[in-house]
Amino acid sequence: xxxxxxxxxxxxxxxxxxxxxxxxxxxxxxxxxxxxxxxxxxxxxxxxxxxxxxxxxxxxxxxxxxxxxxxxxxxxxxxxxxxxxxxxxxxxxxxxxxxxxxxxxxxxxxxxxxxxxxxxxxxxxxxxxxxxxxxxxxxxxxxxxxxxxxxxxxxxxxxxxxxxxxxxxxxxxxxxxxxxxxxxxxxxxxxxxxxxxxxxxxxxxxxxxxxxxxxxxxxxxxxxxxxxxxxxxxxxxxxxxxxxxxxxxxxxxxxxxxxxxx
Amino acid sequence: xxxxxxxxxxxxxxxxxxxxxxxxxxxxxxxxxxxxxxxxxxxxxxxxxxxxxxxxxxxxxxxxxxxxxxxxxxxxxxxxxxxxxxxxxxxxxxxxxxxxxxxxxxxxxxxxxxxxx
Numbered sequence: 001x002x003x004x005x006x007x008x009x010x011x012x013x014x015x016x017x018x019x020x021x022x023x024x025x026x027x028x029x030x031x032x033x034x035x036x037x038x039x040x041x042x043x044x045x046x047x048x049x050x051x052x053x054x055x056x057x058x059x060x061x062x063x064x065x066x067x068x069x070x071x072x073x074x075x076x077x078x079x080x081x082x083x084x085x086x087x088x089x090x091x092x093x094x095x096x097x098x099x100x101x102x103x104x105x106x107x108x109x110x111x112x113x114x115x116x117x118x119x120x121x122x123x124x125x126x127x128x129x130x131x132x133x134x135x136x137x138x139x140x141x142x143x144x145x146x147x148x149x150x151x152x153x154x155x156x157x158x159x160x161x162x163x164x165x166x167x168x169x170x171x172x173x174x175x176x177x178x179x180x181x182x183x184x185x186x187x188x189x190x191x192x193x194x195x196x197x198x199x200x201x202x203x204x205x206x207x208x209x210x211x212x213x214x215x216x217x218x219x220x221x222x223x224x225x226x227x228x229x230x231x232x233x234x235x236x237x238x239x240x241x242x243x244x245x246x247x248x249x250x251x252x253x254x255x256x257x258x259x260x261x262x
Numbered sequence: 263x264x265x266x267x268x269x270x271x272x273x274x275x276x277x278x279x280x281x282x283x284x285x286x287x288x289x290x291x292x293x294x295x296x297x298x299x300x301x302x303x304x305x306x307x308x309x310x311x312x313x314x315x316x317x318x319x320x321x322x323x324x325x326x327x328x329x330x331x332x333x334x335x336x337x338x339x340x341x342x343x344x345x346x347x348x349x350x351x352x353x354x355x356x357x358x359x360x361x362x363x364x365x366x367x368x369x370x371x372x373x374x375x376x377x378x379x
Contacts, residue, residue, distance in 0.1 A: 008264045012271020013278070020279015029289040034300050041293040044330065048296075051310035051327070058313040059355045068306065096318060 038071045045072070046084055050097060053081060057100035062107050069108075081105035082203045089198055095227075099185045102200040106184030109205035153186075153226045155233055157256035162241030168215050169238040169250040171222060175201045175210045178261045182210025187227040192220050218250040226257055297332035304331055308343040309352065312359035321366055337367035 024030070037048045049069065056065040069077040085101035153175060161172065175186045184202025201212040216222060218238045225232040233255065241251040283289075291298070296307055308328065315324040328336040344360045 002264075005264045005267045008267035009271040009274075012268040012273075013275040014271075016272040016275015016277070017279040017282075018275070019272070020276040020281075021283045022279075023276075024280050024283025025289050029291075030284050033298055035291055035294045035298045035303075036300065037303055039291050039294045040299075041295060044294075044296055047327070047330075048307070048310075051307070051314055054317055055310040055313035055356075058317050058359065059353060061353060061355075064353070068310075094318065100317075 036071050037068075038073065049077075049080060049084060050088075050101065053084075053100040053104040054097070056104045056107070057096070065104055066108065078105045078108045078205060081108070082205075085200060085203055089200070095187060095198070098200055099187060102202040103185035106202035106205050106209045110209055153257040153259050155255060156258045157254070158233070158236075159254050160239045160241075161252040161254045163252065164241070164243045164249060166252055169218060170213045170252040171216045171224065171236065172211070172213045172252055172254045173201065173224070174208060174254070174256045175212075175226065176256070176258045178259045180258070182208050183259075184209045186210070186212075188212055188214075189225045189227065190214060191223045191225075191232075216253070224255065296330040299331075304339075305343050305346045307331060308339050309347065309356050309360060312340065312343070312363040313356065315363045315366075316359040321370075324363060325367075337364060337370075340364040340367060 037045065040048060049072075052065050052068045055068075056062065066077075072080070081101045082105045085098045085105065088098040088101060161170075171190060173188050175183045175188075177183050182201070184200070184205075186201045187198060188201065189198050190196060197214055199212050199214050201210050204211055204213070216236075216238055218240075220237070221234075222236040223232045223234045224236055236253055236255075238250045238253065240248045242248050296304070299307065308331070311324050311327045314327070315321065325336055328339055331339060340360055340363050344357065344364060347357050347360060
């Protein structure tokens with residue numbers, strides 16, 4: 001091969017590579033219809049995560065939910081779920097969404113967490129879609145025990161908490177089932193003279209799966225109610241505490257609810 | 263300059279370029295929409311929409327979510343997911359949710375023309 005042949009071959013290869021890369025990256029890239037959820041726009045990513053949580057609330061299949069969230073390698077799934085639950089509450093979206101997000105966040109943080117309460121069986125549809133063959137069904141995922149549906153929660157403890165490390169006084173709520181296991185995804189409603197707020201247990205799994213809290217203002221009297229509770233707890237107010245230096249600071253309140261034995 | 267060598271070089275280069283651009287280092291898209299998802303993820307998306315519908319019974323919300331997957335008729339998407347689900351032997355509860363949603367979609371009088379969010 002002469003020097004001229006070699007140069008021709010090299011020049012052709014350079015032109016060809018440029019053409020090939022241009023075609024495969026710009027003109028006809030493979031991934032236009034082959035993307036994964038990880039590449040979704042933020043609003044769709046959040047919708048995908050929400051759907052994962054709602055599906056988990058329906059099926060209780062944690063392994064399936066983990067698989068769906070595993071594509072998002074750049075986020076901490078439990079943290080993202082907690083963030084979305086708070087966002088859902090602040091945007092006053094349906095309560096079931098925040099509950100589902102909180103339950104999945106708690107389940108991911110501790111796989112031994114009780115699964116969502118079994119959804120009431122839906123009526124058998126009157127007809128199946130014409131083109132679908134009869135499904136070959138396999139057994140549903142096994143559920144671990146959960147709170148007894150319908151049984152109210154009772155207040156078992158209410159104490160003022162003085163902790164100088166806590167700069168902002170809190171209304172801290174722990175919710176347990178009849179066996180003392182923490183229960184995530186329980187809606188808690190608080191009211192005061194000028195407004196109301198809602199939060200869920202399980203959004204701070206690092207503290208406790210059945211734990212939830214909300215900031216309170218000294219001098220304001222609150223009323224707290226679990227959605228599945230018996231009666232509202234009234235007269236909740238931050239009490240003054242004194243530290244080692246004799247300085248006063250606003251204290252927090254700790255409430256423990258438990259579901260009575262069936 | 264040898265024309266034949268140039269042509270051979272171009273063909274070789276194109277082959278190398280395609281292997282690199284499609285196989286070794288394909289384009290990674292960002293900020294995509296659900297209608298570009300791989301078929302597996304599209305099916306899974308439909309299953310999740312059906313599960314969500316089974317919980318909230320909000321058919322309008324289900325239609326909005328399915329519309330994000332593209333212009334295909336919503337009931338056809340769900341039927342495709344049922345058929346795929348049967349083949350892959352997905353959990354019974356998912357199939358029940360899909361079936362319930364398909365029945366409701368088939369009962370709609372006409373396409374409501376829902377837009378994706």
